[in-house]
Amino acid sequence: MILPPAVGSIVRARGREWVLLPSPQPDVLLLRPLAGGEAELCGIYLPLIQRGVEQVEPAAFPLPTPDGTADAVAAELLWNAARLTLRDGAGPFRSLGRISVRPRPYQFVPLLMALRMSPVRMLIADDVGVGKTIEALLIARELLARGEIRRIAVLCPPYLCDQWARELEEKFHLPAVVIRSGTVGPLERKTPPGESIFGHYPHIVVSIDYAKSDRHRANFLQHCPEFVIVDEAHGAAQPAGQRTAQQQRHQLLRDLAQDPRRHLLLLTATPHSGVEESFRSLLALLRPDFATLDLHGLNEQQTRELARHLVQRRRADVVRWLGTETPFPERESVEETYDLSPAYARLFEQVYAFSRELVRTGTTLTGWKRRIRYWSALALLRCVMSSPAAAQAALEKRMHSEEGLALDEEASDEAYAPYIYESSERETVDVAPAHIVEEGEREVGESDRRRLREFARLAASLRGTDDDRKIVRCAQIVAGLLGEGYAPIIWCRYIATSDYVAEELRRRLPVLLPGIGSQVRVISVTGALSEDERRERVAELTRFPLRVLVATDCLSEGINLQEHFTAVVHYDLPWNPNRLEQREGRVDRFGQPAPRVKAVLLYGRDNPVDGAVLDVLLRKAQEIRRTLGVAVPVPVDSETVMEAVLNALFFHVPTASRQLVLPMMPAEVADLHRRWEADAQRERESRTRFAQHDLRPEEVARELEETDAVLGDPKAVQRFVLNGCQRLGAVVEPEREGVWWLRNLKTLPEMIQAALPPDVAVSGEWRVCFEMIPHWQRTDQPPTVLGRHHPFVEALARYFLEAALAGSPDAPAPRTGVVRTSAVPRRTVLLLLRLRFLLESGRGAAEGGGGGVRTLLAEEVRVVGLRGLPPSPVEVLEGDEPLALLQNLKPEAPVSPRERREALEEVLAAWNDLQAPLRPFVEKRAARLEEAHRRVRAAADPNLPVPQVRPHWPPDLLGVLVLMPIPKGVAR
Incomplete structure (x- = not known):
């Protein structure tokens, strides 16, 4: 054998x-x-x-030949090319060689926490926009790189599935399939007979509502991967009421958590819904004993135990961390108002009187008939005050259209709510609730039906006229934002409103912005489009310098908008403060290059619908956010919110007054705000306790330095790309600090040109940087950030390394060379070595913890300096001296071809004998690597797999650079 x-x-x-x-x-x-x-x-x-x-x-490994003519720049290019091609780096964070993002230093805190527990059970509750997706996938990628897991599952709401799949593929190089009702057919056809769709694919993103169903739940539980990420986990907490869907989601997670080996990450920016039992139900998924914690009376031991599993930080906790400033934008919030025109006021007053009569007469009814009266009244008012277009859509018969869903007497409030209230736990239903209005219409007489038809006629007569002062004011606001250099998103509640606003802005902006208004591109993106169509339309819009995106809340989650948009206008006030934060969070988040973003709250001063929502909900939410620094969810469910709005609008005012302030009963308001303030205080205490201040920045700094030394940090990428492009004939021109123009790129070799973006390949010019630049000018297009995993950087590094190893005589970075310099007192040899290490642990976690030795390969590229050659004593230079010599070296005198060959032949002939003095250096590197792995796994758990590290011998000799001192009397 x-x-x-x-x-x-x-x-x-x-x-x-x-x-x-x-x-x-x-x-x-x-x-x-x-x-x-x-x-x-x-x-x-x-x-x-x-x-x-x-x-x-x-x-x-093939030795280099003595024919090379490398200089110091070529040797450094070869060194950087070799380490930038590494994937299984020898640093303690093995995943960094396999991802396309550069995590912020604070994003390593959850990773260090995860590496110190087995299995990983964590709740990551950082603020909106801090980067919970990156933090979670960094943990997953690290455990994959360590061989401790094989497969990943992401459970999320259906509207976030595609976003997660893109994040996995684009940033973490993990191709995943999306499993939900619309994708199952093609996937099942590709699944071998007898296999489960949940078990066949390595990495899966699954709609939690698909997995929780009675039809699929058992199959998912049986074949679920060993590492599970649950996004928007608050939507899977044990609900306080009888919400069936949320109860099913929670039961699914409870069943998953029963496997003691399963890794489980819960992600949410709003872990506490105001119901302590619901919050404890999430904590119990991490550890069963957390279910009985008294969260208001935690002792020191309980706090310490919970802190091992929970990280909860505000932006203020991470904006300056480890000496690095994370450029979150400053958010400027302003309020703008409009007044109803006499014509629009007449429509409102007639609709309000009709709606109030619906509600009043409904009090004599019972059950479903009473509820449908209430829902019809709310739907009518919400649509009429949204726009004439939404009013028409609600008032015209839509029962048999694809947008409407017929209600029946068995339907619960949970079925009505999405058409009026913006839930933050499910995808927004943005069609006008015509079916609710029509269902209510069935319960009234013919005269009332005629009134509804008259309302539709009045709404149509207002459409597109200056009597619609809301759209007039919106156009003025948008023109002002564009003039200030902002790129705004206009948030609307209904499809009809979004399309109407976009149409009107296209008509009005050229008048308001003479000279440039005709250049403004305005599009509407709504739930009427598929997810792919939404993404394509947004991508198309970003190519226009002057752009306005009008959208419904179908875009408030799931598509990254911060790179191209810098302001939001709330055309329709959301009835859910959480949705207000989600909308603004699409532009106010990490990755926003502008120093400032703007949020405009537009409301009618004499619009009682806006007045009730503003005074009861939105202003209180903004006050809490300003005080605390994070949003705190409204501590009641959607049905309670709408019951309160219903009471405010219909039961506690004697007339159809159009005052701004239209309060609920004082007791209701006081109770809601009291509960909300209590939640805010609890949130403040929680974020103080669980911000992980005890995990010292220097712990992260030490491990990052170790990893960067192996893989190369952004500065190394910068030196390599700029020097490499110039070596290949391209032109490098600095534009401003941190930004360069790469020109004449058509001279690059074909394999490198193939990695250029299409427009750059055509023009031959490219504006680039190597780290995200904070406070970029809004009127500029940000430069392309080139990281170590950018296709262009990868192609450039591979070209230099392959050309060198092929021994090509015209290689831009030959493997050998000789330089005469005054930097050394005697002959010094710089060896470019690729070291390989075997990481062996005795715990087969990837096979279910059944024992056996798991072996991993780790690599690094080192510049090693030597003085002397065998049989003479050999001194191995310590510390950073060899690398400093390489990076600062300048040739000061010529070297003849004969001298070059003789010097290189002598070193290459001694290679076998040099391995003995090199061995202690390599073994010291192995010991240091093992210590780094022990540090990141430092914990009381003896079952954590900490590898033993041993070098694989011999190392690869990638290159040789001989430094010759300048003899006395030789001219420099």
Whole structure:
């Protein structure tokens, strides 16, 4: 029997050399080309080798030749190219070599917490816009890189599935399939017979409502991956009332948590809904004993235990952390008003009188008939005060259209609410509630039906006229925002309103902005479009410098908007303060390049619907946010909110007064605000306790420095790209601090040009930076950020490394060279070494914790300095001296071709003998690496897998640079 070579060995197969990687399948050899990436991985079935069908032979890393003419710049290019192609870096954070984002330092705090527990059970409750998605996926990617998990599942609301799939693919290089009702058919056709759709695909994003259904729940539980992320976890807490859907979601999570080996991450910016039992139900998913905690009376031990599982930070806690400023924008909130025109006021007063009569007569009814009167009244008023278009859509018969859903006597308030109230726990239903109005119409006489038809006629007569002062004022506000350099989003409640506002803005802005108004691009994006269509329309809009996005709340979650939009206008006030924060959070979040964003609350001064919502809900929410620094959810459910609005509008005013202030009963208001303030105080205490201040920034700094030294930080990427482009004939021009123009890119080799964006490939010019620039000017398009995983950077690094290893005489970064310099007192040799380490742990977590040794491969590229060659004593330079020599080296005198060859031949001939003095250096690196892994897993849990690290011998000699001192009397 032929034994397979050891992990980390170099072998020759199929006409080229490869590095043997750990394989998830014991009968398959997993191979990676010496200079290739993961796209070129190759698997060879071991029985084919044993039968002689495939040939796999031991090989050695090819030594460089003494013909190279590298200078210091070329040697540094080769060093950076080699480390920028690393994926399994030897640092303590193994995942960083496999992701396309540069996490902010504070985003490593949940990762360190996770690495110190087994299984991982955490509630990440950081503020909106801080980056919970990055934090969660960083944990998942790290456990994958460590071999402790194999598969990932994300459970989220259906409208967030595509967003999660994109984040997994684009930022973490984890292709995932979306499993929900609309995607199951094609996926099942690709699933082998007898296999579960939940078990066949490595990484899955699943609609929590699809998984919780009676039809799919058992199948999901049986085949669910071992690592589960639950987004918007507050929607799966045990509800206080009888909300069936939320109870089913919570039961699903309880069943998942019963597996003691399952990793579970819960994400929410609003973990506490105001009902303590619901919050404890989430905590109990982390540890069953948390279900009995008295959250108002935690002792020191309980607080410490809960803090191991809960991280909850405001922006103020992370904006300056580890010496790094995270450029969150400053939010400027303003209020703008309009007055109803006499014509619109007449429509409102007639509709209000009709609605109030509906509610009054409904008090004599019972059950469903009473409820439908109330719902019809709310629906009518909400649509009429949204826009004439929404009023028409609600008042015209829509029962048989695709937008309407007929109600029946068995329907609960939970079925009505989404058409009027903006739930923050489900996707917004943005169609006008015509079916609710029509259902109410069935319960009234013919004269009342005629009145409804007259309302529709009056609404149509107001459409597009200056009698609609709301749209007139909105157009003025938008013109002002555009003039100040903002790119606004106009948030509307209903599809009809969104389309109407977009149409009117296209007509009015050229008049308000003479000269540039005709250049403004305005589009409407609503739930009438598919998710792909929404994304395409937004992407198309971002290509216009002057742009306005009009949208319903279908976009308030699920599509990143902060890179291209800098202001929001609330055309329709949401009846849910949580939705107000979600809307503004689309632009006010990490990744927003503008220093300031603007939020405009537009309301009618004599509109009692706006008045009730403002005074009871929105202003209180804003006051709490200003005081606390985060949003606190309204501590009642949607039915209670709408009951309060109903009371405010119809039961506690004697006439159809159009005053701004239209209060609820004092006791109701006082009780709601008292509960809300109590929640805010509790939230303040919670965020103080669980902001993880005890996890010191220097702990994160030390591990980041270790990892950056191996993989390269943004400054290393910058040096490599700028020097590499110039070496290949491109032109580099600085524009301002941190921003460069790359020009003449058409001279680059074809494989590098293929990685350019299409427009850059055509123009040959590119505006780039290497770290996100805070406080970018709003009127500018931000430059492209080039990180180590950008396709262009990857292609550039691979080109330099492959050309060097191929031994091409015209390689831009040859593997060998000699430089004469006064920087060294005697001959010094800089070796560019690629070191491989085997990380071995005795716990087979990826196989379910059943034991056995798990071996991982880790690599790093080091610049090692030597003075002296065997048989003379050899001194290995310590610390940063070799790298400093390389990065600051300048040739000061010529070297003849003969001297160059002789010096290089002498070093290469001594390579085998040099390995003995190099071994202590490599073993010291292995010990330091093992210590780093022990540090990040520091915890009381003895079951945490901490690897033993041993070097794989020999290291790869990538390059040699000989530094010769300048003899006395030689001119420099």
